[in-house]
Each structure stands twice: as structure tokens, then as C-alpha cells.
Amino acid sequence: MTAFNTIDDLDDAQRVLVRLDLNSPVEDGTAQDNRRFDRHAETVGELAEAGHRVVCMAHQGRPGRDSFISLSSHAEVLADHIDRDVGFVEGIYSETALEAIRSLEAGEVLLLENTRMADEELPEEDPEVKAETKFVQTLAGEFDAYINDAYSAAHRKHASLVGFPLVLPAYAGRVMQSEYEANTAIAEREFDGQVTMIIGGTKATDVIGVMNAIGDRIDTFCMGGIAGELFLRADGANVGYDIDDSELFDSQWDENADTIGELLADRGDQIELAVDLAYADEEDDRAEIDVAEIAEKTESFLDIGSDSVAAYEPIIRDSDAVFVKGALGVFEDERFSVGTVGVLEAIADTDCFSVVGGGDTSRAIEMYGMEESDFSHVSIAGGAYIRALTGEPLPAIELLIDAAK
Known part of the structure; x- marks a missing residue:
């Protein structure tokens, strides 16, 4: 049973305010299509088809950044995904915006600025503070219900995320529902067999925190990415430090060396380290070297090696559940996609519960011809996914749960 009310619980013919997360890459001042539009289209399309008056709100970028733009182009992309018009108004709770909201007919969709x-x-302020803002108070009077579908922003205490559940009946959209159920599975679901986590990416501090928090729930961690090198360094290998101006390793090492050492000491039998690494040779081709043979790090390592992939694959295939947090290499470059693609293909071929998340990792599925349907869940969340794995509270979700009570 879901912890909160969903759009299945809505009364008929409602005026609904729907919070989405359409934050997207921006090129030449225009939002680019991505997986988030496709996911949120399920919620928006279903609401419109049911005859509700649907008003959507979302964010894009942060003030002062090039990605901080109007949502006018987002409305066009969303319309393509739901195959119906999406109106747009250059306002949030201005009189112009309120007039546009009031003029909506059943089944119509409007996107606010x-x-x-x-x-x-x-x-970032307490929900009680946000609920009293003019933003929330002005808009709330125009709606019968608030729907939060922005799981990937659920760790934020922003007005559009935490203010409305205190003043309107609050529900979860389809993205919120599916992300919550999949990403809390480590903590809340019992698995019959082995549980494996693939650890990679560039933000080692985040994933090391995950390992420390959920070690009791995981049988095997398969390591790659920046975190993988840092663990190799702690294990005595001559890797895991900066050789240029990248500043990817040393600062994260200084922050996490003690925790890494403790994890290796306490959970070394759960942690599988790479036995070889890949780099670009003088001809700019992929080359591999055994970790044991590295006397000094003179090249940037961009992927785990083939022997490491071969060692990880049987672990995955013997698992009842596999969770992915971060890529094992620079998969955007086909030369260094071997690790990431190798483990994803092994997961896709295995009859297990699987969640793929962590930044852009899920993009590898589409890039290399795999199907999302081969995985139990492909997350579009970043920070919220980390919070869910470590058991930290997600304010927007806690409010939905409270609202259901």
C-alpha cells in the first residue's frame, strides 16, 4: 500500500495544481527534450484525459546561471509528449496568470512561468513558513487539489514543493509514486537472495555516504568511477590521486579517507575492487593495465578494465536485486563505455529487481541500445535518490504522507 494518496484518489472534475520537475539541458536559450518530459507526460496526460483542469508549475536553472530561462519552450516540448496543447503564461501568481488559470476548460493544460x-x-525554509507566502496563498485559492510529481526535487524546502500540502489536499503523481516505491526498496523491501550495488560516478562523497548508511542491507558493492579509485588507493594501489588540474581525487580523498578505511576494515569482504583500469594510450586508443602493475599514476583512468567487468558480471547474475549509483567510466566516449555498459547489460539479462540511478547514468541505457523495460526502474532523480538510499528524510514526501493521514 502506498504511503500517500495518489491521483487514483482524486475526485472527478478537479482544478489541480501539478508540480513537475522539467529542469533540462539548455541550448541557445531553449530547453532540450529529455527523459523527464516523457515521464511527467504520463501524469499530465492522465489528468487531462480524465477531464481535470490541469495547471503545471516547474523550475529551470538557478538565478544567475545561463540555464535560468523562461519555461515557454518547455511548454512546447511537454505538448509533444502528451499530444495535446499546453498553454503557457508569463507569470506565476500575477493577475495575468490567475486569469489564464480561471479560463481553463476541462481537459486543458497550462504551464506557469x-x-x-x-x-x-x-x-530553504520550514513548510509552515512557505505555506504563508503570497505565492502559495494566492495560488491555493484557485485549486481543489495539489499534486506533487517532482520526486527529483523532493529533498528541497521550496515554496512550490512544501507550501501547498499544508493548504490543499495533496496527492502524488505517477513519477512521484514510482520513484518512491523503487528507491525506498533497499530499506523497506525484503529480498530472497543476494543484493548488489554498483558504485561509480564522480561524486565520491555521495556514494561513500550511501555505502556507510546501507552496508547492512547490501551483500556486495562493485566499485568503479572516482570512488573506485579512492578505494583502490586506500587498499594500497598507486591510483586515486590527481595528476592534473582536475581536482577530482585529492579533495575527496581528504574528506573521505577515514571513512573509506573504516569501510574496508569493517566490510572488506563485501567490497569488490577493480583489478584493471582503462586509459587512452599514445595513439588515443583504449588501453588497459592491471592495478597491481601500476607503479605510478601517469594517465587518467577513464573506465574499469575488461577483467573487472568479467569479475562483476557473475556477481550481478547471481543477485536477486541490483541497485546502480553512478557510472563506472566515461561512457559518453564509446572507448570507455565497457564497464558501465557491461554491468547494465548483465543486469538487463538477469531476472532480478533492478534500479538504475545516479546523475546521467541512465542515459547509457538509451545511448547503447538497451530498453528501459529491461530494468525494474530507471530513476530520473539525483539528490533525492541519494537521500532515499541513505534513509534521509525527503521533506516534500513527508508532507504527502502526513496529508494522507
């Missing part, structure tokens, strides 16, 4: 263009949106 970037929520972060409202001064009251961004400061």
Missing part, C-alpha cells in the same frame, strides 16, 4: 522567478520560492 519558472517557479524560481518568484522571490519566495528558493530560500
Whole structure:
């Protein structure tokens, strides 16, 4: 049973305010299509098809950054995904915006301007404070229900995320529902067999925190990426430090060396380290070297090696559940996609519960011809995924749970 009310619980013919997360790459001032539009289209399309009046709000970028733009182009992309018109208004709770909201007919969809263009949106404050803002108070009077579908922003205490559940009946959209159920599975679901986690990516501090928090729930960690090198360094290998201006390793080593050492000491039998690494040779081709043979790090290692992939694959195939947090190499470059693609293909071929998350890792599925349907869940969340894995509270979700009570 879901912990909160969902759009299945809505009464008929409602005026609904729907919070999405359409934060997207921006090129030449225009939002680029990505997986988030496709996911949120399920919620928006279902609501419109059911005859609700649907008003959507979302954020894009942060003030002062090039990605901080209007949502006018987002409305066009969303319309393509739901195969119906999406109106757009250059306002959030201005009189113009309120008039556009009031003029909606059943089944019509409207997108409001970037929520972060409202001064009251961004400061992280308690929900009770946000609920009293003019932003929330003005808009709330126009709606029968609030629907939060922005799981990937659920760790934020912004007005559009935590203010409305205190003043309107609150529900979860399809993205919120599916992400919550999949990403809390480590903590809440019992598995019959081995549970494996693939650890990679560039933000070692995040994943090391995950390992420390959920070690009791995981049988095997398969290591790659920056974290993988740092663990190799702690294990005595001559890797895991900066050789240029990248500043990817040393600062994270200084922050996490003690925790890494403790994890190796306490959970060394659960941690599988790479036995070889890949780099670009003088001809700019992929080359591999055994970790034991590295006397000094003179090249940037961009992937785990083939022997490491071969060692990880049987672990995956023997697992009842596999969770992925981060890529094992620079998969955007086909030469260094071997690790990431190898483990993803092994997961796809295995009859196990699987969740793929962590930054852009899920993009590898599409890039290399795999199907999302081969995995139990492909997460579009970053920070919220980390919070869920470590058991930290997600304020927007806690409010949905409270609302259901």
C-alpha cells in the first residue's frame, strides 16, 4: 500500500495544481527534450484525459546561471509528449496568470512561468513558513487539489514543493509514486537472495555516504568511477590521486579517507575492487593495465578494465536485486563505455529487481541500445535518490504522507 494518496484518489472534475520537475539541458536559450518530459507526460496526460483542469508549475536553472530561462519552450516540448496543447503564461501568481488559470476548460493544460522567478520560492525554509507566502496563498485559492510529481526535487524546502500540502489536499503523481516505491526498496523491501550495488560516478562523497548508511542491507558493492579509485588507493594501489588540474581525487580523498578505511576494515569482504583500469594510450586508443602493475599514476583512468567487468558480471547474475549509483567510466566516449555498459547489460539479462540511478547514468541505457523495460526502474532523480538510499528524510514526501493521514 502506498504511503500517500495518489491521483487514483482524486475526485472527478478537479482544478489541480501539478508540480513537475522539467529542469533540462539548455541550448541557445531553449530547453532540450529529455527523459523527464516523457515521464511527467504520463501524469499530465492522465489528468487531462480524465477531464481535470490541469495547471503545471516547474523550475529551470538557478538565478544567475545561463540555464535560468523562461519555461515557454518547455511548454512546447511537454505538448509533444502528451499530444495535446499546453498553454503557457508569463507569470506565476500575477493577475495575468490567475486569469489564464480561471479560463481553463476541462481537459486543458497550462504551464506557469519558472517557479524560481518568484522571490519566495528558493530560500530553504520550514513548510509552515512557505505555506504563508503570497505565492502559495494566492495560488491555493484557485485549486481543489495539489499534486506533487517532482520526486527529483523532493529533498528541497521550496515554496512550490512544501507550501501547498499544508493548504490543499495533496496527492502524488505517477513519477512521484514510482520513484518512491523503487528507491525506498533497499530499506523497506525484503529480498530472497543476494543484493548488489554498483558504485561509480564522480561524486565520491555521495556514494561513500550511501555505502556507510546501507552496508547492512547490501551483500556486495562493485566499485568503479572516482570512488573506485579512492578505494583502490586506500587498499594500497598507486591510483586515486590527481595528476592534473582536475581536482577530482585529492579533495575527496581528504574528506573521505577515514571513512573509506573504516569501510574496508569493517566490510572488506563485501567490497569488490577493480583489478584493471582503462586509459587512452599514445595513439588515443583504449588501453588497459592491471592495478597491481601500476607503479605510478601517469594517465587518467577513464573506465574499469575488461577483467573487472568479467569479475562483476557473475556477481550481478547471481543477485536477486541490483541497485546502480553512478557510472563506472566515461561512457559518453564509446572507448570507455565497457564497464558501465557491461554491468547494465548483465543486469538487463538477469531476472532480478533492478534500479538504475545516479546523475546521467541512465542515459547509457538509451545511448547503447538497451530498453528501459529491461530494468525494474530507471530513476530520473539525483539528490533525492541519494537521500532515499541513505534513509534521509525527503521533506516534500513527508508532507504527502502526513496529508494522507
